[in-house]
Amino acid sequence: MMGFVIRRLLAAIPTLLAVLTLVFIIVRIVPGDPAMVILGDQATPEAAAALRSRLGIDVPIWTQYLRFVGAALTGDFGASMVTSRPILAEVGAVLPHTVDLTLAAMLVGVAVGVPVGIWAALHRNGAIDVAARLLSLIGLSFPVFVSGIFLLLAFALHWRIFPVIGAADLSDIPDRLYKLVLPALTLGLVMAAYITRVTRSAMLASLSEDYIRTARAKGVPWRRVVWVHGLRNASLPIVTVVGLYVGILIGNSVLTEIVFNRPGLGKVIVGALNQRDYTMLQGLMVIYCFLIVVVNLVTDLLYGVLDPRVKT
Amino acid sequence: MKKLLLALALLAGTAQAQTLRIGMAAQDVGRLDPHFAVSTIDRVAVAWMFNGLVRFPPGSIDPSKMEPDLAERWESSADGKTWTFFLRRGVQFHGGFGELTADDVVFSLRRAGTAATSAFSADFRAFESVEAVDPLTVRITLRENVPNLLGIVTNYSGGYIVSRRAATERGDGFARAPIGTGPFALERVTPNASAEFVAHPQYFRGAPQIQRISYRFIPSDASRDLAFQNRELDINYGRADQTWLTRTRALPGVTVEVFEPGELTILNLDTTRPPFNDLRIRQAVAHAINRPEMVRFRGADVSREAQSLVPRGYLGFTADNGLLGFDLARARALLTEAGHPNGITIRVVHTQLPEMLNGMQVIQQQLRRAGITLDLQVVEHATFHQQIRQNLSPLVYYAAARFPVADIYLNQFFHGRSRVGTPTAVTNFSHCDMADGQIDAARVSTNPAEQLRLWAEAQRLLVTAVCGVPVFETLLVFARRNTVDYGYPLTGSMSLGPLITEATTLRP
Numbered sequence: 001m002m003g004f005v006i007r008r009l010l011a012a013i014p015t016l017l018a019v020l021t022l023v024f025i026i027v028r029i030v031p032g033d034p035a036m037v038i039l040g041d042q043a044t045p046e047a048a049a050a051l052r053s054r055l056g057i058d059v060p061i062w063t064q065y066l067r068f069v070g071a072a073l074t075g076d077f078g079a080s081m082v083t084s085r086p087i088l089a090e091v092g093a094v095l096p097h098t099v100d101l102t103l104a105a106m107l108v109g110v111a112v113g114v115p116v117g118i119w120a121a122l123h124r125n126g127a128i129d130v131a132a133r134l135l136s137l138i139g140l141s142f143p144v145f146v147s148g149i150f151l152l153l154a155f156a157l158h159w160r161i162f163p164v165i166g167a168a169d170l171s172d173i174p175d176r177l178y179k180l181v182l183p184a185l186t187l188g189l190v191m192a193a194y195i196t197r198v199t200r201s202a203m204l205a206s207l208s209e210d211y212i213r214t215a216r217a218k219g220v221p222w223r224r225v226v227w228v229h230g231l232r233n234a235s236l237p238i239v240t241v242v243g244l245y246v247g248i249l250i251g252n253s254v255l256t257e258i259v260f261n262r263p264g265l266g267k268v269i270v271g272a273l274n275q276r277d278y279t280m281l282q283g284l285m286v287i288y289c290f291l292i293v294v295v296n297l298v299t300d301l302l303y304g305v306l307d308p309r310v311k312t
Numbered sequence: 313m314k315k316l317l318l319a320l321a322l323l324a325g326t327a328q329a330q331t332l333r334i335g336m337a338a339q340d341v342g343r344l345d346p347h348f349a350v351s352t353i354d355r356v357a358v359a360w361m362f363n364g365l366v367r368f369p370p371g372s373i374d375p376s377k378m379e380p381d382l383a384e385r386w387e388s389s390a391d392g393k394t395w396t397f398f399l400r401r402g403v404q405f406h407g408g409f410g411e412l413t414a415d416d417v418v419f420s421l422r423r424a425g426t427a428a429t430s431a432f433s434a435d436f437r438a439f440e441s442v443e444a445v446d447p448l449t450v451r452i453t454l455r456e457n458v459p460n461l462l463g464i465v466t467n468y469s470g471g472y473i474v475s476r477r478a479a480t481e482r483g484d485g486f487a488r489a490p491i492g493t494g495p496f497a498l499e500r501v502t503p504n505a506s507a508e509f510v511a512h513p514q515y516f517r518g519a520p521q522i523q524r525i526s527y528r529f530i531p532s533d534a535s536r537d538l539a540f541q542n543r544e545l546d547i548n549y550g551r552a553d554q555t556w557l558t559r560t561r562a563l564p565g566v567t568v569e570v571f572e573p574g575e576l577t578i579l580n581l582d583t584t585r586p587p588f589n590d591l592r593i594r595q596a597v598a599h600a601i602n603r604p605e606m607v608r609f610r611g612a613d614v615s616r617e618a619q620s621l622v623p624r625g626y627l628g629f630t631a632d633n634g635l636l637g638f639d640l641a642r643a644r645a646l647l648t649e650a651g652h653p654n655g656i657t658i659r660v661v662h663t664q665l666p667e668m669l670n671g672m673q674v675i676q677q678q679l680r681r682a683g684i685t686l687d688l689q690v691v692e693h694a695t696f697h698q699q700i701r702q703n704l705s706p707l708v709y710y711a712a713a714r715f716p717v718a719d720i721y722l723n724q725f726f727h728g729r730s731r732v733g734t735p736t737a738v739t740n741f742s743h744c745d746m747a748d749g750q751i752d753a754a755r756v757s758t759n760p761a762e763q764l765r766l767w768a769e770a771q772r773l774l775v776t777a778v779c780g781v782p783v784f785e786t787l788l789v790f791a792r793r794n795t796v797d798y799g800y801p802l803t804g805s806m807s808l809g810p811l812i813t814e815a816t817t818l819r820p
Contacts, residue, residue: 032694038343039431040350041697041712042724045735050428082342084487085503093503145532152538164539165528167505258532261539263504271339271504276694 005297012293016286020072023285024065027278034081034276055081057278068282077283082275087283090268096170098265101187101256102249104180106242108188109195114238116192117199118226124204132196139193148186148259155182166260183260187253191245198241202234209233235306243299247292331524332796332818335536335545336809338529340504345487346472347423347430356809357507357527361406362472362492365397365417365450365465370811373572373716373804375627378462382412382473382493383450392457392758397465399448404514406497409475414444416476421452423479424470432470434738457756459719459763460627468715468806495520495814504529520814540566546796546818547810550789552667554611557789565794570614572804573713574785576623577671578725580708580741583779587658588706592650594778597707598636599643600682601675606784609674614789618782620771621726628718628754628767633775635782643682655683661705662688663696672709675783700741701732708741711786715806718767722751726774744779747771795819 034055035048043051052058056067071078077087120132155162168179206212207230215225254266265288272280338353349358367381368374380386383397403412423429425436440453458464465471478491490498493516496509509525530536533551540548541563550556550568561568581588581597588594603617616624619631647656662672669690676686686707691699700708714720723738724730728745730738747770754766774780790802790810799815 030695031698032692033698036697036701037694038348038350041739042350042434042714043431044427044434045737047427047431047433054428079484083340083501083503084343084484085501090503149534149538152535156542157538160542163544164535164542165530165544167502167528257504259535261505261528261530261532261535263502267339267504274339274692274694275342 005301008297008300009293012290015293016289017069019285019289020069020282021065023282024068027273027276027281028061030273030276032276034278037275037277038082072282072286077286078279080272080277080280082272082277082280087280090280091265091284091287094263094265094268097168097257097263098250098253100176100180101183101253101262101264102246104184105187105191105249105253106246108184109191109245110242112189112192113195114199114231117196117238118203118231120196120200121203121207122226129200132200136193136196139189139196142190144186144190144255145259147189148182148256151182151186152259164261166262168262179260179262183253183256183262186259187249187256191242191249194241194245195238198237199234202237203230206230206234232306236303239299239302239306243295243302247295250288250291250295330522330818331526332522332547332812332816333526333528333545334547335528335530335539335549337531337533337536337549339531340529341501341507341527343487344490344498344501344507346474346490346492347432347470348487349469350431352808353529355807357498357509358472358490359467359494359805359807359809360496360509360525360812361490361494361498362467362474363403363494364467364471364473365399366462367467368804368806369800370813370815371571371798371800371802371804373806375460375463375716378466381467382417386462388461392461393454395452395454395461396445397450397452399450400516401448403493403516404512405475405478405493406491406512407478409478409491412473412493413447414450415447417450417473418442418444419476419479420473421450421465421470423474424472430470435464435470457758459755460715460717463715463717466806496525496812499524515814517814520812521817522812525812540791543793546793548791549809550791552610552614552786552789554613557611557613560791563791566791567794568789568791569802569810570787570789571802572625572787573716573806573808574616574623574625574787575711575713576618576721576785577709577711577783578618578621578780579675579783580710580725580780581778582703582706582708582741582743583777584743585703585706587650587652587656590650591778592646593652593656594781595636596643596646596650596682597679597684598778598781599639599646600679600684601781601783602638602678603784604638605678606671606674610671610784610786615784615786618784621774621780621782622718622721622767622771623713623716623785626714626716626718626721628722628764630768630771632768633771635775636778640682643684647683652683655685657685657687658706659687659689660707660709661696661699662690662709663693664690665693665696668709668711671711671783675709701737703733705741710739710741712739713808718771719751719755722747722767722770722774723755726770726779727751742779744774744777746777746779747773 035051039047079086116132120129123129152164156164162182166179166183168176212229215229254270257264257267269284336353342351342354346358346362349355363381365383366378369377369379382399384400386397388395421442425433425439427433438454438456438458440455442452445451475491479486482489495512495515497512499508499510501507507527511520511523513519539545581594607615607617620633622629725739726744728748729736730740731743732741750766750770754763757763797817798810799813802810805811
């Protein structure tokens with residue numbers, strides 16, 4: 001197991017290097033001058049040149065690249081060009097919010113999606129199945145900035161149960177949990193819609209297998225047939241989807257973060273892109289890529305746990 | 313379950329007491345170093361933390377009403393080239409950084425005038441020297457006269473005074489841990505969430521009545537409005553939009569303030585390249601613009617018709633400049649005269665920033681009626697700024713507010729020295745230079761009447777040449793709960809947001 005983990009982490013190094021290089025090139029291809037963003041529209045070319053020199057973006061691109069890779073390999077991502085705050089501190093400040101939201105949304109998605117998917121599969125083409133499919137289609141079709149605003153209107157403005165501003169104080173656990181409810185529901189219900197569909201089809205495939213018929217013939221209780229024999233064998237595609245979705249959520253929950261005014265990695269990435277904050281973007285992408293590698297690794301390890309035929 | 317949620321809500325709410333909560337339409341602050349504070353979100357906050365030698369009275373942007381700030385008085389030589397400022401005694405910096413001295417002022421003004429350490433260095437071009445005469449006296453010597461020296465050392469842009477010791481010790485870190493003398497000090501910034509400020513108890517005008525400010529970054533208009541309605545914000549950055557204004561004014565216990573400076577939107581026409589190197593086509597554009605219609609679109613309470621290439625109310629502004637009015641028939645005739653009887657298509661680079669894009673789309677429709685088709689190339693905002701400075705757009709829609717003296721606007725937008733694509737470029741997109749003589753002469757004139765005459769003449773020349781078509785001016789809008797009393801009537805703010813002073817109060 002440990003050998004597998006080490007091999008996977010080593011295999012991630014070329015991926016990280018490729019990402020480093022691609023991000024470095026892409027952020028510089030995009031038009032827009034960080035010096036102009038920082039200095040504003042009244043800046044003289046002299047001031048812009050002085051700032052470019054201070055930021056180190058006036059030297060040849062190869063020198064910039066080597067400096068960046070060299071620093072990144074030592075874990076030094078530098079400071080944001082715009083705010084001059086250290087990148088690791090910036091990421092450290094927002095990452096807990098992203099992790100909170102991702103895990104909570106995953107929890108909602110799995111807690112709702114898996115049972116509903118199983119229920120729909122057990123009532124194939126019946127009213128429950130049709131309703132579940134319709135609801136999951138609605139869940140997938142609703143953009144989070146619409147569903148989020150609806151939730152805010154209902155639970156914040158009408159019933160006044162939750163706040164509109166979802167940025168919590170990290171040291172205040174009740175505040176953190178309280179402000180997580182609506183964003184987690186918004187994202188989690190979309191995830192639940194995906195998981196419902198995947199669970200339904202995986203369960204349908206699983207329940208038509210010979211071993212299910214055998215189990216029933218042996219007299220195994222139906223509940224056990226479904227949850228142990230059926231679900232366990234259907235769980236690989238579900239874990240795959242959850243793993244992929246968690247990876248997406250880490251960076252792509254930006255709309256939810258904006259609607260609920262939460263800090264988060266996605267929001268920082270978009271902000272850095274708008275402001276042409278090269279150093280911040282580069283640092284963020286490396287960290288993001290690393291998180292994706294970790295999520296994929298955990299997913300692979302779960303495969304081994306769920307299905308002994310998968311060798312780790 | 314509901315009890316648990318209420319308990320969580322109560323626990324979460326205890327920290328909110330005595331805090332003024334302000335919602336701002338931005339994702340994060342940039343640099344809180346006052347000499348790099350260029351965005352609206354940064355300017356608003358910097359004004360709470362720093363002072364200038366002089367200041368605009370809170371709530372006003374009238375340069376003729378400047379009053380003492382860190383300097384208790386000042387005097388100037390007969391030729392207007394030597395200015396002496398006498399500092400207040402006992403002004404304390406935040407965080408135990410000691411008492412303000414002339415050294416801090418000299419350091420700050422030199423720093424603000426240096427391209428490597430300031431975004432406003434161009435404002436200090438006329439400075440020959442800044443020196444400390446004694447610990448409480450500063451002398452500024454100018455190479456040449458400037459229209460408004462007090463405007464350079466006021467509580468605006470490069471005029472803010474920083475702690476020499478803090479800026480030297482912290483270097484680049486000063487932008488995230490700034491030290492000033494203002495009524496509020498920065499406590500911390502939570503990236504993408506908020507900046508927290510605490511009262512400066514030793515503030516020289518007296519300890520602020522509000523203990524804390526929570527400055528919250530809420531880029532989504534809908535979410536910010538919901539938070540304001542839900543009483544999670546005391547002050548809300550408003551939209552210059554009539555519908556928003558009317559709706560917000562109807563909320564109980566809420567006041568909406570609309571204030572100066574007005575941001576003037578001009579269609580800058582590149583007079584050196586086709587098609588706008590033909591005066592008739594520039595005139596056709598000018599005649600095709602329907603200003604009243606544009607004001608109806610933006611809202612009569614938040615915008616007004618532009619009357620010159622300098623915003624209304626600025627010192628030196630004149631409406632007597634021969635501005636061409638709306639006349640579709642004349643616009644079509646001019647196009648025909650210029651050899652375009654079937655109309656003309658012009659490729660224009662524009663930003664995707666919603667408020668600017670909406671305005672441009674109205675202009676696009678207005679010009680289409682005259683036979684002028686704008687082929688809009690909509691790009692991301694930073695790209696827009698880069699491309700318009702590379703002369704990639706013959707027509708540039710640009711909105712800006714500046715220090716309220718005609719000199720600044722005329723210099724940056726219509727002086728030959730400021731033409732984009734040159735080493736001294738600022739924002740002269742029209743490439744006009746026919747009023748350089750008047751602008752330069754007004755800048756160094758010591759006779760106020762002569763100065764006004766020269767600025768008026770410059771505006772007439774530029775308007776006649778149709779270097780740009782002024783369209784409308786947009787005012788600033790902020791909403792507040794009536795529990796907030798700024799302590800002054802808010803009619804203007806050079807920091808582009810409400811100034812929170814020692815006199816500002818917040819009732820429970």
